[in-house]
Amino acid sequence: MYICLCKGLTESDIRQAGEAGLTEPERLITRFGWDDSDCCGRCADHIDCAATLAAESLPCFAACPARSSSLT
Amino acid sequence: MQAKDGVIELLNKILTADLTAVNQYFIHAKMCGNWGYERLHAKIRERSIDEMKDADDLIGHLLYLEGVPNMQRLSTVQVGETVPEQLKVDLKAEQDMLKILSDGIVHCTKVGDFTTRHMLEDMAEDVDAHIDWIETQIETIKQVGLENYLAQQMKKEAS
Ligand code: FES
Ligand SMILES: [Fe+2]
Ligand SMILES: [Fe+2]
Secondary structure, eight states: OEEEETTEEEEHHHHHHTTTOOSSHHHHHHTTTTTTTTOOOOHHTHHHHHHHHHHHHHTTTTTOTHHHHHHO | OOOOTHHHHHHHHHHHHHHHHHHHHHHHHHHHHTOOOOHHHHHHHHHHHHHHHHHHEEEEHHTTEEEEEEOOOOOOOOOOSHHHHHHHHHHHHHHHHHHHHHHHHHHHHHHTHHHHHHHHHHHHHHHHHHHHHHHHHHHHHHHOHHHHHHHTSSOOOOO
């Protein structure tokens, strides 16, 4: 799926950012330019969705013992 | 003519869904064309134009009821990266549309607006046909496999 049409980003773009350790909302916003004036603002409004997707892509995610507790 | 209670809001809500669908189908149609799937391109483009015609009717009816058609608002356009993803989100869009229309039909009955109700009933019929077509595609993919299905989409349908 495309997740951001303003910047032409797909789910895998977000996953790649996650794999590289970019998971915090602010850093994702800066990385993808979601605060630019040419963006509709949807992605910044729903930043938690992108942050979750990115966090799930961290290499340590599958093995992370804190995972079940941190996600509930 | 003065609109019955809540009918303008209702019509604008449907208009938003239709304008969103116009864009969603149009991009999907163009992507399919770009991949060489001529049959899908033609079919989905037609879908997009159907939604435009719904928007046309809604805007006309809103003006007739002395409302202001909201051309500004769009919901999220869902774009799939592959044909199966596209079919999935298009199906979801039609199902959401059906829900809005059904609620609208109930509302129109309650406030006694039978002209609007009739219009929504016609639209709901189209949605049923759209859903039917999408479900058939998804089922065919399941049966013949994606590759075979896509190979069949390269040629235009004989009309
Ligand atoms: S869709 Fe991502 S900012 Fe508009
Ligand atoms: Fe429609
Ligand atoms: Fe439709």
